[in-house]
Amino acid sequence: MKIVVLVKHVPDAQFDRHLNGAGNTVDRDESILSELDEYALEAALQLAEARGGSKAGNQVIALSMGPSGAVNAVKKALQMGATEGVHVTDDALAGSDAAATSLALAAAVRHLGGVDLVLTGMASTDGETSLVPAQLAERLGLPQVTFASTLEVDGGRLTARRDADTSSETVEAPLPAVVSVTDQINEPRYPNFKGIIAAKRKSITTLSLADIGVDPAQVGFAGSWTSVASAEQRPPRTAGTIITDEGDAGIKLVDFLAAQKLL
Amino acid sequence: MAKVLVFIDNPGASLKKSSLELLTLARSLGGSTVALNGDLSDGVAATLAEYGVGNILRPSAQDLDDFLVAPKAAYVAAAAEASGAGIVLLDNSPEGKEIAARVGIRLNAGVITDVVAVDGDGTAHKSVLAGSYSTACKATTPVSVLTLKANNVIPEPAPAPTTPETATVDVPAVAAAARITAREQKVASGRPDLTDARIVVAGGRGMDGDFGPVEELADALGAAVGASRAATDAGWISHDAQVGQTGKTVSPQLYISAGISGAIQQKAGMQTSQVIVAVNKDAESPVFEIADFGIIGDVFDVLPQAAAEIKKRKG
Numbered sequence: 001m002k003i004v005v006l007v008k009h010v011p012d013a014q015f016d017r018h019l020n021g022a023g024n025t026v027d028r029d030e031s032i033l034s035e036l037d038e039y040a041l042e043a044a045l046q047l048a049e050a051r052g053g054s055k056a057g058n059q060v061i062a063l064s065m066g067p068s069g070a071v072n073a074v075k076k077a078l079q080m081g082a083t084e085g086v087h088v089t090d091d092a093l094a095g096s097d098a099a100a101t102s103l104a105l106a107a108a109v110r111h112l113g114g115v116d117l118v119l120t121g122m123a124s125t126d127g128e129t130s131l132v133p134a135q136l137a138e139r140l141g142l143p144q145v146t147f148a149s150t151l152e153v154d155g156g157r158l159t160a161r162r163d164a165d166t167s168s169e170t171v172e173a174p175l176p177a178v179v180s181v182t183d184q185i186n187e188p189r190y191p192n193f194k195g196i197i198a199a200k201r202k203s204i205t206t207l208s209l210a211d212i213g214v215d216p217a218q219v220g221f222a223g224s225w226t227s228v229a230s231a232e233q234r235p236p237r238t239a240g241t242i243i244t245d246e247g248d249a250g251i252k253l254v255d256f257l258a259a260q261k262l263l
Numbered sequence: 264m265a266k267v268l269v270f271i272d273n274p275g276a277s278l279k280k281s282s283l284e285l286l287t288l289a290r291s292l293g294g295s296t297v298a299l300n301g302d303l304s305d306g307v308a309a310t311l312a313e314y315g316v317g318n319i320l321r322p323s324a325q326d327l328d329d330f331l332v333a334p335k336a337a338y339v340a341a342a343a344e345a346s347g348a349g350i351v352l353l354d355n356s357p358e359g360k361e362i363a364a365r366v367g368i369r370l371n372a373g374v375i376t377d378v379v380a381v382d383g384d385g386t387a388h389k390s391v392l393a394g395s396y397s398t399a400c401k402a403t404t405p406v407s408v409l410t411l412k413a414n415n416v417i418p419e420p421a422p423a424p425t426t427p428e429t430a431t432v433d434v435p436a437v438a439a440a441a442r443i444t445a446r447e448q449k450v451a452s453g454r455p456d457l458t459d460a461r462i463v464v465a466g467g468r469g470m471d472g473d474f475g476p477v478e479e480l481a482d483a484l485g486a487a488v489g490a491s492r493a494a495t496d497a498g499w500i501s502h503d504a505q506v507g508q509t510g511k512t513v514s515p516q517l518y519i520s521a522g523i524s525g526a527i528q529q530k531a532g533m534q535t536s537q538v539i540v541a542v543n544k545d546a547e548s549p550v551f552e553i554a555d556f557g558i559i560g561d562v563f564d565v566l567p568q569a570a571a572e573i574k575k576r577k578g
Contacts, residue, residue: 013393013527019391019398035509099367099374102368128391129360131363131364131376138365141439143440144361144440159444163503164358170445170446171442171444173440177441182509184502225374226374226375227403228398229386230398231391231396231399232396232397232398239551240554240557241555243556244560245561249542249558249565250564250568250569253569254572254573254576260517260538262538263573263577
């Protein structure tokens with residue numbers, strides 16, 4: 001099987017994150033592999049391992065689009081066990097919204113050729129829009145299975161389960177397909193020493209927009225279909241009244257709710 | 264004024280509050296058309312008229328629910344073209360956002376999710392990076408596709424009701440879509456949906472396996488029940504209840520956090536709530552840094568006492 005996993009280099013959500021520059025884009029210093037993408041990578045590794053791994057010709061390709069630092073997300077994926085890495089990078093990509101991102105990623109997937117499955121996380125932890133997997137499927141004309149909490153592949157078909165608020169669904173689709181997975185699907189592995197050493201020998205292919213046949217005018221600020229006109233940092237929330245329970249805190253809570261007209 | 268298309272999916276016997284919010288916003292932006300999927304019940308037809316809807320579109324195909332989103336997106340895009348809409352509005356559910364994503368590609372239109380308000384010129388307002396920034400953004404394309412977060416518009420019927428016309432839209436064939444082969448309905452809790460509830464009571468590790476006090480307080484307040492990831496991972500409550508970065512993002516009028524320390528992942532899912540109340544034994548919990556009203560105390564004492572007091576006052 002040839003599986004492409006989309007991995008994104010995002011600012012660590014444990015720290016304060018910032019927008020800056022004329023286009024109000026995310027400051028990408030202090031970035032890491034998006035936590036939610038680790039579940040997609042783990043799902044890909046398990047599918048490949050169940051089929052005899054790389055020795056049996058299974059490929060798990062970690063694909064990232066982004067500035068030079070984004071190669072770190074690919075490296076982490078290689079350490080976890082991806083067989084090869086692809087980094088799409090070009091100055092013209094800066095400022096791409098979901099539509100422009102999905103355009104470039106679709107071109108990269110086509111460029112790789114013969115892909116059976118594209119796996120992604122349920123959302124990035126920076127933009128958090130969840131738009132890219134569905135847009136990628138629409139652009140590639142492939143079936144889309146989003147928010148999968150289980151995933152099985154048998155022959156040329158996949159079966160997945162999705163949980164919605166009021167129902168759980170079982171879905172089936174022929175391959176090739178685009179699948180996004182939730183954090184319920186597995187427990188991602190940590191890279192071990194062997195994996196870290198092995199990753200140093202794996203190749204990372206760098207692709208420019210010209211390599212994947214994308215016109216720079218279709219991506220970046222110029223090619224995006226949305227723009228951020230202004231961004232204001234919200235004042236951080238400040239602590240209000242704090243009391244220690246002296247046997248009547250439940251009543252004081254109700255007094256507070258009544259005063260706020262919330263009852 | 265723009266022409267606005269609102270997508271409403273399987274409303275059943277009556278429209279949800281989030282649909283009424285979409286219709287109210289649509290009317291403030293221009294003339295509204297509804298693209299409906301599913302049955303048009305008498306109750307829904309009456310409400311659409313009351314909310315000033317000009318036209319109701321229905322799909323030519325009956326099997327949209329048998330597939331994941333792709334055919335619904337094809338229908339909504341065709342309905343947008345048929346109605347000449349400049350703005351397409353959908354709800355902010357995961358499915359609403361996915362349909363919006365694909366409609367955007369089909370119409371060469373910019374998509375903005377998590378919208379809380381829209382100006383007359385189509386500028387949309389939303390918060391990003393876990394509520395740390397408020398942004399104003401706009402589609403640069405002739406059509407924009409927006410998904411509206413619940414609880415940000417007050418539903419209001421039109422000054423005068425309309426008599427909507429109904430028409431059918433041909434649903435274009437979709438090359439490939441995943442088929443839904445089985446669907447299990449979950450048992451309805453009778454409580455409001457977490458994502459559009461006005462009040463949320465959420466429990467965490469401090470509930471120690473017993474969500475009874477959280478549910479009791481939620482029921483006294485007419486609230487939805489939420490939980491931290493620690494509580495859902497422990498199996499104390501369904502994963503559907505998870506609030507946080509990898510769960511649901513909520514922004515209710517009141518969020519009561521019980522026995523949750525308030526790690527950043529959890530805070531990310533709730534810090535745009537208007538009023539935050541925290542109850543926790545540990546005075547050092549980070550949640551107290553953002554709570555409007557904090558109680559250092561035992562959840563098993565404070566929550567039942569508050570629930571009993573509310574019932575007493577409500578008589």
